[in-house]
Amino acid sequence: MNKTRQKELTRWLKQQSAISQRWLNISRLLGFMSGVLIVAQAWIMARILQYMIMENIPREALLLPFTLLILVFVLRAWVVWLRERVGFHAGQHIRFEIRRQVLDRLQQAGPAWIQGKPxxxxxxxxxxxxxxxxxxxxxxxxxxxxxxxxxxLIVAAIFPSNWAAALILLGTAPLIPLFMAMVGMGAADANRRNFLALAG
Structure with a gap:
């Protein structure tokens, strides 16, 4: 498959996301909320360790931080579950519409054309x-x-406490989307192959 064809397929795949754009946006928002809660978890755990190790505060006096930590864990689990549900709904809606388009196309093509394949x-x-x-x-x-x-978000949370660490993370941050893109391209290629079957 040539590059031009790949670009066309990628464009088509992304265009179909408009079918369920609202749900995809909600999924992104929930993912961002999960990221915020991860930062909150790390901050609370760091404070608890500081109190216990550096300041020798007894665990009995840290009931509030431990309670907050448990609440954040539970809230993040709920957000992750909700995001999975929303993502599933978005994917289901898009698949339903694509399947409807394919069936409409087959109906327009007529029985003679359909019989050309098993x-x-x-x-x-x-x-x-x-x-x-x-x-x-x-x-x-x-x-x-x-x-x-x-x-x-992580860099912004770290910067007030340790600007040097934040700058190091900021310098290496471009590698994260790069590696994620490398992983994601495998999934995208699989979907392009599926679309080739659709187009064929």
Whole structure:
């Protein structure tokens, strides 16, 4: 598959996200909230360790920080679960619309054209190959935005306490989206192959 075709397929895949843009935006927002809660967890744990190790404060006097830590853990678990639900709903909605478009196209093409391929290949196309696009929309696309936002959030949280560490993280931050993109390109390639079957 040539580069021009790859760009066309990528553009088509991203255009389909408009079908469920609201749910994808909610998924991104929940992912950002999860990042904020991760920072809050780390901050509370650091404060607890400082109180216990550096200041020798007894554990009995740290009931409030421990309670806050448990609450943040529970809240983050709920946000992650909710994000998975929202992402699933977005992927499900998009798959439903793509499947409807394919069935409409087959209906327009007529029985003579459909008989050119075995019935099993059409069933695989309509069911399995469209279902394989789910992770691209439910996880990969929302994660692309978070790959930029969450590292910047972490740097912003660290900067007031240790500007040198924040600068080091800021310098290495571009590597995070790069590695995530390398992982994500595998998923994107799989979805492009599925689309080739759709287009064929």
């Amino acid at each position: 019935a099993g290949s059409w069933a695989t196309l309509v069911m399995e190959q469209i279902d394989n696009m789910h992770d691209y929309y439910a996880r990969y696309l929302p994660q692309m935005a978070l790959a930029v936002c969450v590292p910047l």
